[in-house]
Amino acid sequence: MGRSSRFEKVGMKKGAWTAREDQILIDYVKKHGEGKWGKISKETGLKRCGKSVRLRWLNYLRPDIKRGNIADDEEELIIRLHRLLGNRWSLIAGRIPGRTDNEIKNYWNSTLRRKLQQENHLNEIKENSSSPSGSGADEDDPHSTKNNGGVGGGMVEPTSSYCFTNHNEKKEDHQRYHLESTTTTTTNKTTFFSGATVEAEANKNDIELAGDDLSNDVTWNDFIMDLNEGQLDISEFLQTDFSKLCESESPMKVEVGGCSTNHELPNNWAGGRS
């Protein structure tokens, strides 16, 4: 920390925030709401630039921030979302309630990357010992935006049971996506994170949740994991308004790429932050 910058404002403080500064910021946001970060220093005398203020609020002071260790299911979700989205930390964070992009980025860089490296290494050893022509699949971070050009680059491996399919051959006003399966029922249940259920009406124009065994719960992680390249336009997925999901306790409509379904989600679910 402490590098000089040509953008640095004279008289602005840097470094760790004090409790008093935090309180000033909290009070200001309570009174005026989020945004207008640049005004805060002028109106409160807080000697912090707007960027610093915003970061402090978003990464530390927001009331909905979840503190503490990343749970196993959260870790799994991060890995899968990273597989899907690459280093789009804000997008990943927007789909993990209570976690910030900075936190996830730090967790990835400090913990998960090493963990995955080790796993890859073990896999390579296994592959090399079983077949002399191992793939040599390498890199620690195959989905960084540098490598894959961002969204649409490195994608999940094709798996099977639950997947979106783009039925755009219909050339309708908007594309429709279905979760396909070999069978259909009128109502299916699945689990989002730990506990909440999803009810999906099996309607031809709606998302159909399905699988070989429809009576089993399906985790949201599975849902994410099984998004296949070519079967879902990621940009459509990212435009999904997940934020609406946390506004109601009852089953609700969720629109994905122009189609909708009724979903029940955890109360603490907070989709797209930004």
Next chain:
DNA sequence: AAGCCCGCCAACCGCATTCGC
């Protein structure tokens, strides 16, 4: 007890994008 090493994470930086005039 002291020094070193290492991992975690808050906070910084620069660039890109959006907004307001």
Next chain:
DNA sequence: GGCGAATGCGGTTGGCGGGCT
């Protein structure tokens, strides 16, 4: 449409604390 300011984002730095020698 052009320009400057504000905001958002991802990469990186460095302080701090805990573990190890």
